Structure formats: structure tokens, C-alpha cells
Amino acid sequence: MKKKFFALMMAMLMVLSLAACGGKEDPPAPGTDAPAASGEAGGAFKLGGTGPLTGGAAIYGNAVKNGAQIAVDEINAMGGIQFELKYEDDTHDAEKAVNAYNVLKDWGMQISMGSVTSKPCEATSAETYADRIFALTPSASTTGTIEGKDNMFQMCFMDPNQGTASAQYISDKGLGTKIAVIWKNDDPYSKGIHDTFTAKAGELGLEVVSDTTFADGNDTDFSVQLKNAQDAGADLVFLPMYYQPASLILSQANSMSYAPKWFGVDGMDGILTMEGFDTTLAEGVMLLTPFNADSTDERTQNFVAEYQKRFGEVPNQFAADAYDCVYAYKQALEAAGATPDMSAEDLCAAMIEQFTSMTFDGLTGDGMTWDATGAVSKSPKGMVIENGAYVGLD
Amino acid sequence: MTFLNFLISGISLGSIYAIIALGYTMVYGIAKMLNFAHGDVIMVGAYICFYAVSRFNLPPLVGVILAMIVCTVLGMVVERLAYKPLRQAPSLAVLITAIGVSYFLQNTALLLWSSNPKVFPSFFVSGSGGTGVELFGGQLKISYVTLFTIIICVIIMLALTWFTGKTKMGKAMRACSEDKGAAQLMGINVDATISMTFAIGSGLAAIAGVLLCSAYPTLVPTTGSMPGIKAFTAAVFGGIGSIPGAFLGGLLLGIIEIFAKAYISTQLSDAVVFAVLIIVLLVKPAGLLGKQIREKV
């Protein structure tokens, strides 16, 4: 009996689901401000992207979505090229990302912002490649994201480049000779930087004396990793990870009275704006990052002010990269003389041509160029934290 | 000395697992259900305390009490709305509902408090600004959080043992856990008893949340889920349903985890922890202090 009932319930559920899945054309999702110009029929480029808007990685997805939304609204207000932006949730999962991508395809996405996080982006980039939709990801940084795909471009540094650049920087500036690395063992981002960093460090004669890891669900207690670094006599600890575990590492090292030099990567950005974080812990931490929310440059200040006004938080580099993506699209679309009635495939060809030839100035760097592989060339800025703020290192 | 340092790290991690496991085992022992939402109640408790202290500048103790009140009410409401209607249903149905509640709490937290990590304020700083007791001229350091967590753990363990053993309500709880039907015939209000169990379990979760975030001070909506699973493992390790077992299991799990990291491999530490768990359960199939129930034909 029960089974009959189950089956009935499930069948109803399924019919509902299917019905909801079918042709819904214009759901301006609650929470996202519908762009001003979306009413003008066919006047806007449909720009879509997927990212973790819920779940453990939600902070990155929401930052990208918010950053892109600000850029879209600004551009739409200027007149000229119009965008319609739609972000779909992928919960930092490759499977959900492909689902989200398909939803965007049904919506009629013409150009894509790929996915926010690396592994989902590797999955969606295979789809955009097959469907010939141009994609520019703000933040997915693994090599696999762009490898073998001519229409997939990155706004952020590639992980290997960051590892090499960090090692080079440490060696050039003579910051340390005995180095400890603590990295996240189940994260491609961390792993990618770690591998190239240790390789480059070896070449440059830097000695990696301690090499320890952590993983999801094992990321609260770092006493062993820190003790290992301390006992090995490391004078610099390299932290290729996001700022949340980094903040724990800093506070635990402090309680152990271990005070080496700290060197982070772009994922570390955001540590100063964590609510309740004691910024004295991060005093002297160095990092390579393309974006700096405290910059005195006018565009950055405007962006930061607008972001704070709308979302009540200080934007991190994810938001800035997303903001740059939209502006890069604007520049490329204008240069190509593209119109919103062009097909995704035509736009794709035009965009590949533009991106490989143009130079772009954004919040995260001046004079950015892209090569045919889709990797961006921009120079990371060395930053050090002094008195709770970033200061340029040079 | 290094060994002792690791032992202390292990104990401090283990005491956190232990305090969560106590809540788990309490609910399991009496209501006979795996409350997968327990970890998320912990997260809610931590957030309440965080907001009370950081945003409204209330004294820490008030924050903790507020968190306990909110969590206790939350636990009772969840029990009333989601678990009580399933009292007669198969235990797996309740398990799935608990998972639903867990998703619900996590996503509500995400909407209410956003995904941006919050850094939990540190309560355990002495007058001179130190964060722990130093021994052997500073070579060994035990943080106040650890000391405090262990003391609280022991107090809670003793209190729960006394409560379930000596008080009328506690005896009613044990009666319900043995046989709900018979307990009812004896004039025990089963629903009220189980509701009370959830209230106590959730109140404990609030304390666990505050201690968890004091020791490892970042707070996100998923903060409770992994420690929750680890604590569940710890509770089983010690013999689920047994209050001293949960304490022992939690401590041992923490120590094994730290030692695995220190002496085997940081990369495989999780695998080692679970392997030890499997071996222990093979030798003692009902956990360290669990009662082996003989099956009757």
C-alpha cells in the first residue's frame, strides 16, 4: 500500500519538476536587479555564468555575481552596449555546474563567464567548447580550464604561474631560504600552486624544509603542520590557500609563539575584511595579488564604495575579476562591432579574435593581454600587510 | 617534548569532538535516532553567541546563555514539527528527515548570515593577555580554551550521568529508551520526555558550538557539519548511547587524528583515523564502552 502511495507522491513530484523545467523564458530571479535595458527587445547581450551561490564555497560565487552585476549596471547606465546578466548556482560541483550551464543555454546565453571555481569550470568549459560559446572566467585558474579549448579565456593568473612567480619573488627579494609549505591536499588550486612553487624553489636554491597538507573536514587544527615547520627551522611559510584556513593558521601560530615570515597567494586576499578578524595577526603577511581594495586609484575606489553600499561588504579579488570580465567584454564587443542579434557562434569567433589582439586595463591590472591559449598576462603586485592594510612591497 | 605537545593538541581537538559527541549520544541513547542536524544546531549556537557578543557587545556569558536558550527552543521546535510526527515511522525515515532539517538549517543560516566567514571572538584570555598556561619554561603550552573545554566536558559528562541515573526525569528517559510502550504504561509521558531530551541535547550543542568556535575561530554556515560527522564517529567509537563512551571516544579520536598527522602523513591522516576506527570496531563491535546486547531468539 505504502508503495502505491510513494509512487503517487513521487510521480506528482516528478510531473511538477518537469513542468517547472519546461519553457520558462523570463524569470528575473529575485535578488538580482534586472538590468534597466532588458525591456528593450533584443537590445542586450545575454551574459551568463555559474558559480557556487550556496554551500561551502558560496562566498566566491556571490562575490563574482555581485561584482559582475555592478559592472553590468554601470555599463547599461552608460548607454551603448547593453548586457543582461544571469548567474546560476552550481554549489561548487562539476555535475551541478553542467546543469546550471544547460539552464543558461536554454535561457539563450550568448557569451559566458564560465564558472567561478576551477573544477566546475573545467566541466563547463568542455560544454562551451562543444557548443562554441565564448567564455571568459573571472577566477577558475587551473591549467585544465583552458587547455585545448580555443574559446576559453581566463581573467585571473593561472595557478602554475602564481607558484613560479611566488618562488621567484621570494628568491629575488631574499625573503627566506628555508621554506615551509602548508597546502590543501584536496584542492586543485592549492595543489597547482604548490607543485610549481616547489619545483621553482628547487631551481632557485630555496630549500623547502617542511611540506605538509590539510583537507576538507580536517582543516581546523594546524598544530602539527606548524610544529613541523617550526622544528625544521623554516623562516618563511608559504600558504597557497584561501584566506579562511589561513586565518586559522595565523592565529594558531600566534598562540604557539611561532613567528616566521608569511607568504600568501591571491586567495589570501579577503583576510583583512573578515568580520571579527584580529588584523594584528596578519601583520607582515606578504602576498601576490592582482587586486587591492585599499588602492587609491579612482576606479577601484568607486568600485569598492559601490560594492559596500550595495552588499555591505568589502569586495575581494573575485568580485574585482568579475567586474573586469564584464568590462573586457564591453571593450571587445565594441571593437568587434558586435550586435546582440548575432548568434553565439559568430560572437565566439569575433571574441577569440578580439581577445587575442586587444590590451585591457582593469581593476586587477593594466595592460592585460591574452595569448591564444586563453591565459592572461598581467603582473601580480607584491603586497605586505602593515597596520591592518595592504602596502605595495616594492 | 614534541610528543607531549602533540598529545596536548590531540586532547584539545578531542575535547571538542567529545563535547559534540555527548549531545549526539544523549539524543541517540534516548530517542534512538541519529540526529544528523546536531552539527547544524551547533553552528546556530555559535552564530547566536557571535552576534550577541560582537554586534551587540553583550558579555560572553550572556551570549552563551542566549545561545543555549535559542538552541534549546530550536531543538524542541524541530523535534515537535519534524520528528514527533514520525515517532511510529521506520528509523530510516527519521534519519532522512534529520538530513532535511540539516539542509534547512544550513541554508537558512546562509540566507540570514551570508557565506562570509566570521571570526569568533576569543573569550579565554587571561588578565595579562596570555592565552594559555605555559609549562617547562614555555616548551609546553596548554591553552585556556582546551583546559576549559575539558573541564566543561567532564562536568557535563558527570551531570548527565547523574541526571540520567538519579533524577526522576532521567529515569523516565532511560525507561523510554528501553521500551517506549512499557514506559507509557507506567505513566511516563513519552512525548514530553523525548522533547526534554532534545532540549538538553540542543542546549549542549550551543555550548559545543561556542567552544568549537573559540578553539578554531572561523564561523561559516557549514561549520558544524564536518565536526558533527567526526563527533558522530567518536560517539560510535566510544559506544553509542554511552555517556562516558562519548567522552572517551571524542578524546581518542582527536589524539589519533593529531598523531596520524604528526607521525604518519598529513595527507592520509583521515584515512588512518577511519582505519583505526574500523579496527577497534572489529575487535569491540559495540564500541569501547558500549554494551553488547545479546540477541534473543
Next chain:
Amino acid sequence: MKSLKLNKTTRRNYLTYLLVILAYVILQILGSTGSISSSLKGMLVPICAYIVMAISLNLTVGVLGELSLGHAGFMSMGAFTGVTAAIALQDAIPAAPLRMAIALAVGAAFAALTGFLIGIPVLRLNGDYLAIVTLAFGEIIKSIFNNLYVGVDKKGLHMSLLSDKTSLSEGGKLIIAGPMGIGGIQKISTFTAGFILVMITLIVVFHLVNSRAGRAIMAIRDNRIAAESVGVNITKYKMMAFVTSAALAGAAGALFAMNYSTIVANKFDFNTSILVLVFVVLGGLGNMLGSIVAAAALTILPEALRQFSDYRMLVYAIVLILVMLATNNPTLKSFFSRFKPGKSHGKEAA
């Protein structure tokens, strides 16, 4: 009475086959006329994989009566070994369907082997202790794949743990790269392959359940001691169900993995095990058709809720709780039982 009951079971099994075939045909027709959205189209293969997962877990939980919280571990095993086989054979076997079939078989074989090895200790335990040990094995498998490096070159397969020590010769290719998982997978899974796998799974499971062995397995579930006392070899039959379940999950994993260009070990974590368990419980223990419908519906549901935007997963949680409450509500149940001829058959196996 007995023959009638058998008849009923057979009838329901045929009904299940029929409905699955019908769904496949309808979706194929709709697909060829282009009237299903790319969103639904993209979900067909994962739905098939989840259906197989649900049916196979139902064999452990519903038929054998043991709670497993680590089913995703077998899926992981199948996914990684299956894809490795597919990549290693890329040049040797150009025909995608054949390579696919081999990959599924390899995935199933390795998962079965794992199931056997895990089954030896696991099946000695009972209840929640068994559940926690399966959880532990799931986590161990995840941890190992996060640290495993497998490469292929002319000399064959190379393996190493913890760091990449495969030192491949010229032209070699690293297949599994630790935490990076497998990248650049050729997407060779198709809906048809998924459908065939679902059908095979159903045939295997129905034949097992309705055989002498199946009755022994159910006897163990209902009363282990009684079964033992009438001479049923407990270990043998438990193992039979467990290994079959693992093998099917492995095949599902391979199918799933080859639908995406990339796969990582963290995908197959505790949450995935729980997700599949939700399908099984919602569909009804021992009820294969229920598992199929629940797996399909609950995979589509979060996608269908996208219009709720930020509230999507919250709504999903509420729907899940409400469905559990409604399906277990005595009033509703007795209400529906009035429409059913014959008497209700009391308590379901729990």
C-alpha cells in the same frame, strides 16, 4: 495464496521494466524532435547513474537490511578505474560504445573487488556500527583517491601514492593526478548507454531477489537468527548482496564519470552517499520502482527550483521534510489505503 503473491511480484517487475522502457522511448522521441530543454537533456545520464546507484543501494538497505553510509565509495572506485581504463584504451579501441562497455565492466569489477574486501570486516557488524564502518570506508576511499597518481605510457600503467612519482616516459600521460582527479575525459556516456545499464541493473537485481539466494537474503534481513538456524549461510548471502550492490554502483560511477570532462575524488563523499540513501528511503525500502522514480525526481527537483534563486536549497530541504512527513502520516496512509483492494500489509521492513 503463495502463487498469487509470486504473480504479483512478477507483475510488478514487468511493470517496472515496461515503465523504464516507456520513459526511454518517450524521451528519445521528444529528444529527436528537439522538444526537451538542454537542461533536462543534460541531466539524463546523471539520472540514469543515480537510478542505478539507488537500485543498488536498495539492494543493501532494503533487501539485505543493512544501512550503508559509504555507497559513494564504490561509485568512486568504479568512476576512477572505469575512466582510467577508457583513457588507457583510447588508442587501442577507437569505437566509443565498446570502450564504454569495457570501462563499465572494469569499473564494476574493481568496485566488486572492493566490496568483497570491505565486506569481510563490515558484514561481521550490525546496525549503526555497520553503518559507521561503511562511512569510514567511504572516507578512506576518498582519501586514497585524493592522493593517488596513475599514469600511462608505452610501458603500461604506473602508480604512486602521496606525490607524483610515476616518472612517465616520453609521450606518457598522467591520468589520475591526486586532488586534481582526472581531467580531459572524453564524454562517451550516452543516454542509451545509461538506459541499458538501468535495464541490466533491474534484471540483475530482480533475478537475485526472486531467486533462492534472494529469499535467503530476505530471511536474514527479517530474522538473522531464525535464518541461521534453518541452515542459511549468513556470510555467503550477505556477501552476495553486498558485492552485487557494489559492482552495480561501480558501473554507475563509470557511467557518471564519463559524462563529464573532469572528475575529482571529493565528488564522491559522504554527502553523495546520503543523497543516494535519500532516494532509497523516499522511494521505499525494497521498492525498486520507487527508487527509480525518487532518484529521477530528486535529481530534477533542485534544477526545477532554480526559479527560487537564493531560496532554492531551502525549498529543497522543506520539500524533503514535507515529503517524509506526508509519506509517513498515518491519516494520509489510511486514507489512500481505502482505494486499494485487499488489506494493507502492515509494517514495512524497517
